[in-house]
Amino acid sequence: METILATYRVRARGAEAERRAETLLLEQTVELPREAVRDGFVLDEILPEVHAIADADEQHSLVTLAFPAVTSAFEIGQLVNVLFGNSSLQPDLALVDLALPLDLRVALGGPRFGIEGLRLICGRPAGPLTCTALKPMGLTPDALAALCATLARAGLDVIKDDHGLADHSFCPADARIRACTEAVARVADETGRSAVYAPNLLGGPRALAMQWGRARACGARAVLIAPMLVGLPVFHDLVHGEIDVPVLAHPALGGAAAIAPEVLLGRLFRAAGADAVIYPHHGGRFAYSPRTCGDLARLLREPWEPLASSMPTPAGGMSVERVPELVRFYGDDVMLLVGGSLFLAGDRLEERAEEFVRAAREAHGEARP
């Protein structure tokens, strides 16, 4: 039987950890005491088994459960539900590791473009990709488009909307997407090199369809979506339905401790189809450790048949000065996202953005293989 291996960190050891494992496997599937389960199929084909229990530290254990793959209904929403639906409400429990069997990976489909497709669309076959964010919320479509043009002229590969740019009265999504796609097209006519503008899509299914319709009509070559804001099943539906360009996944509302970033961003976002996954690099505004960042990059890039890779996109308070360090850390297959710190340059934004692009090109020369 194909199984999903899910590892939970529980605050218990020894016999108490075994009891927690039993409680957890019941909670996440039948939601019944074991003695109330009378059906043979449920007992044989639905109830998870305890795969392993290991001590984590003096107070915690790692409990690995083997869920029959059928419990997931081979659908991303139910997968998350089975893995962590009710248990997310427990305060002393975290989902820290996840292995999905091949048939489930095939059903989910994963990224359609991946690192290779993203490079193709950016016209950048090697070296780190460069990315920045249009901001701040509050600017008009024209003001954002002017920034977009400046950044495109500087040679950025990808210019994404800040994830906070929604369908605001002072800056409607429709007008913003139109103005920014036109801006990158104009610069491409001047320079012969076209930046990829990725508009942020946010809202319910109707709003998403309208925003994507506008983006497609304007020739957008990538989009940004926060899977946890719109819902993982919507994200998955869009990626494997209407949207035919690469999708960058933003970690907003990705939660802190309850689902480990390795699982949510490294596994679930890739399985759902993100072509690039944005996450905070250590030493910025967020508290991810170097180890978590390294693990995320590995999980997004390593073979996971038949799923395409997903581009690691470290962000969250990065600066041009850190580009060489970032490229040493991640190697070549990375998209460097430097946002706010570029904007500190004020009227010198274009020069600063050019320095960013240059730093990425130079770091590529020094990058470890």
Next chain:
Amino acid sequence: METILATYRVRARGAEAERRAETLLLEQTVELPREAVRDGFVLDEILPEVHAIADADEQHSLVTLAFPAVTSAFEIGQLVNVLFGNSSLQPDLALVDLALPLDLRVALGGPRFGIEGLRLICGRPAGPLTCTALKPMGLTPDALAALCATLARAGLDVIKDDHGLADHSFCPADARIRACTEAVARVADETGRSAVYAPNLLGGPRALAMQWGRARACGARAVLIAPMLVGLPVFHDLVHGEIDVPVLAHPALGGAAAIAPEVLLGRLFRAAGADAVIYPHHGGRFAYSPRTCGDLARLLREPWEPLASSMPTPAGGMSVERVPELVRFYGDDVMLLVGGSLFLAGDRLEERAEEFVRAAREAHGEARP
């Protein structure tokens, strides 16, 4: 200017808490250092102000920010994004309180039926409503329908699918919804009293539309949805779009500490339109305190113009024996959800369910005003 008041618990005191407040208000809106914000409209109309900072305990403070309502784009996805998008990734921060201004409440719309509408549909103008869950995952549609009939005969007001019943190969949603709606209709013909069967809807927008289509065609009079699994914007779209029956909200994937249950379940689920909100009552399988449970009931029921009330639905390991205590605790306007413990009765399920219904009726007599 209309503002949203959001209170965060931060691990800092004094000057450090002030610094955190500044970081937080920038992170959640402009995502820029303050000195990089040059636009007058952004400075005047977008940047939140610090409303209050209070000591919480020796290590923590409560920071209340006043966000201009326009930052939310008057849309539930962007509202959550602005409140907690990036900051959800911080480990030592929680969103613990929320006040929404009137214009935002009007825009969101809230529950369409509320407690009153739910009572009307159940034909139960006073006293606690009784609710149970069809389970476990793994049963066939016919087996679930047989359970549904048994529970309907016992006089339950609402019989909801377990939230783990998805569109499984061994129990397709379509067949399950059809079999269970037919079962309650047959029992209604026998007994003259019709239980409300609430099928669980789960998946991407296409799957949700198909499942709701089946439910409507079969005459389902309520549905169950987990807003965090499908995405709050999808939930909101469905409630204020296609779905014309009461919607019960399930807390799956509601997270542990990062967003306080008072905010997520008490405020956001109600604002998004849940007619009943299911949450774990204290002393069951989850760790909510009596105070949290009392606060949740208050938040769901108290006047919050122009929004309808939402029915508090305590659950999570409740038993028939606890019905009198639950009714003393919550009073009359409550839906009691007893699930797994009924199923321990095995072949005596119907009698046990009848005892539950009787206990609720009797407790109503004793209920505090």
